[in-house]
Amino acid sequence: MSDQSTTSEHQYQPALIQTPPLYDWPPRPIKALRYLFIDLLYPWGFIYLVFAFPTWWYLTPSLDTMAQFEPDWMALLWLRNCAFLLLFAGVLHWRLHFRRAQGKTCEINRKPLSTNNDLFLWRSQVKDNMFWSIVSGVTIWSAFEAISYWIYAQGKLPIISNPWYFIACFYLLFLWSTTNFYVVHRVLHSPKVYRHVHELHHRNVDVGPWSGISMHPIEHLFYFSPFVLWWFFPVHPVIIILTGFYQGLNPALSHCGFDYVRLGNKLHLKTGDWYHQLHHQYFNLNYGNTPTPFDKLFGSWHDGSPESLKSQKERLRKQRRQSH
Numbered sequence: 609m610s611d612q613s614t615t616s617e618h619q620y621q622p623a624l625i626q627t628p629p630l631y632d633w634p635p636r637p638i639k640a641l642r643y644l645f646i647d648l649l650y651p652w653g654f655i656y657l658v659f660a661f662p663t664w665w666y667l668t669p670s671l672d673t674m675a676q677f678e679p680d681w682m683a684l685l686w687l688r689n690c691a692f693l694l695l696f697a698g699v700l701h702w703r704l705h706f707r708r709a710q711g712k713t714c715e716i717n718r719k720p721l722s723t724n725n726d727l728f729l730w731r732s733q734v735k736d737n738m739f740w741s742i743v744s745g746v747t748i749w750s751a752f753e754a755i756s757y758w759i760y761a762q763g764k765l766p767i768i769s770n771p772w773y774f775i776a777c778f779y780l781l782f783l784w785s786t787t788n789f790y791v792v793h794r795v796l797h798s799p800k801v802y803r804h805v806h807e808l809h810h811r812n813v814d815v816g817p818w819s820g821i822s823m824h825p826i827e828h829l830f831y832f833s834p835f836v837l838w839w840f841f842p843v844h845p846v847i848i849i850l851t852g853f854y855q856g857l858n859p860a861l862s863h864c865g866f867d868y869v870r871l872g873n874k875l876h877l878k879t880g881d882w883y884h885q886l887h888h889q890y891f892n893l894n895y896g897n898t899p900t901p902f903d904k905l906f907g908s909w910h911d912g913s914p915e916s917l918k919s920q921k922e923r924l925r926k927q928r929r930q931s932h
Contacts, residue, residue, distance in 0.1 A: 620715050622867045622882045625911040627901045648782065648899060651877060652861060656853040660846045663688075668849070669756075675761040677754070686750040688689070688740060689856060693821075697741070697860040700817035700879070701734070703869070710870045716885050717814040717865035727811045737818035740808065745821040748828040749856045752835035756848045765842040777843045781851055782899060785834045788895030790903075792830045797895065812863070813888055820859025831855065886910050893920045 628648075629639035649657075667688050669681040703709045705721055721733045728736035760763055768774075796806035805824045812819040823831060832855055838848055862881035869877045887894040893910040896902045903909040907923060910916050 619718070620712070620867065622716060622912065624913055625883050625898065626926040627904055628899060631901060644779075649833070652858065653715075656850055656857070660849045660853060661848050664846050668845070669763040671757065671845075673761075674754070674757045677758060682750065682754050686746060689747045689750050689753070689852065692853075692857060693746060693860070696857045697817040697820065700860055700864050704864055704866050705816050707736075710866070713870060714866050714868040714876075714880075716880050716882050717816075718889070719814045721816050721865075723813065728880050733812065734816060734818055735880075737812065737816065737822035737845065739822070740824075741818055744825045744828050745823065745856070748825065749821075749832050749852055752832045753848060753852050756835050756838050757845065759839055760845060765839075767844055769844055774844055774847070777841075777847045778850065779852060780837075781847065784837050785851075785854055786897040786900040788834050789831075789903075791898065792833070793895045796827060796830070797892070810888065810891070815863040815865050815885065815888055817860040817864045819862040820861075821856060846914055863870050882912060886912060890917070890920070892924055 629636050629643050632640070671683060673681050722728060723733070724731050725733060729739055730736065760767055795801060802810075805826045808824045809819075809822060809827060812822065821828070821831070834855060835848070835851055838851065861879045862884050864879045865885075867878070867880045867882060869876065869879045881897075883894050883898050890910065893908045894903055895908055901909065908920070910920050
């Protein structure tokens with residue numbers, strides 16, 4: 609972690625964004641392996657993994673119960689996922705934005721979350737974000753999860769418990785989710801789709817934990833579609849739970865508005881995603897995620913430096929000239 613260097617009274621400046629060592633040439637195998645098995649997962653991937661197993665054992669209806677679509681077990685999934693989101697996003701919001709426990713330390717938002725703003729329901733960014741996240745987001749998340757369990761409960765796919773296969777599927781989840789996110793995100797930025805669908809999420813320029821899955825229902829259908837892979841590719845049900853955690857809970861971290869959460873003087877937990885925060889600020893760059901650097905490949909990568917921003921603005925000016 610680099611300590612903040614400020615250009616104004618409070619503006620925190622994270623370290624410049626780099627592509628992961630997985631893609632270095634010539635290869636650096638030691639750094640690549642460290643990234644793959646430690647940096648990519650620490651700490652939240654490991655936390656999701658630890659909580660996924662008891663969630664399957666104690667907080668998920670049995671497969672026998674889920675062999676038929678019934679409102680009671682589907683409602684239990686919704687309530688479980690809603691409770692997880694309320695706890696996860698709620699604690700982050702309370703600590704960082706309500707209580708302001710670390711003030712502006714490591715804050716990457718430029719302005720406070722909006723109040724008295726006609727763009728949002730009830731003129732409140734937080735209430736608006738909570739509404740779309742819970743009413744639409746948790747519902748569509750839970751629906752995808754329910755269909756996934758039903759497929760396995762019906763015996764349409766086998767449950768595979770091999771530990772090496774489980775680890776491979778765990779990493780496949782990261783690859784599939786980030787690839788899906790980039791492709792879907794580019795579609796969402798096409799003018800007509802943006803105007804009617806994605807604009808709702810982009811009302812959040814400076815973001816908070818509840819902004820993460822605050823989306824139009826149509827965008828939620830695209831966003832949670834990584835579940836569909838497990839409708840054709842057999843896995844252990846814990847992978848299905850991890851898919852929900854990664855898609856449903858992780859955006860609360862990446863949109864929390866702070867690069868790190870500080871717990872005491874020594875423990876700093878990585879939370880915010882400055883790479884994606886720059887997308888919210890500048891709109892036409894950083895469409896994907898850093899683990900799968902498609903933006904680097906297609907020229908829309910902004911590493912956070914003034915030089916990179918200048919280059920991206922020039923790219924957009926050229927595009928506008930060519931379109932005219």
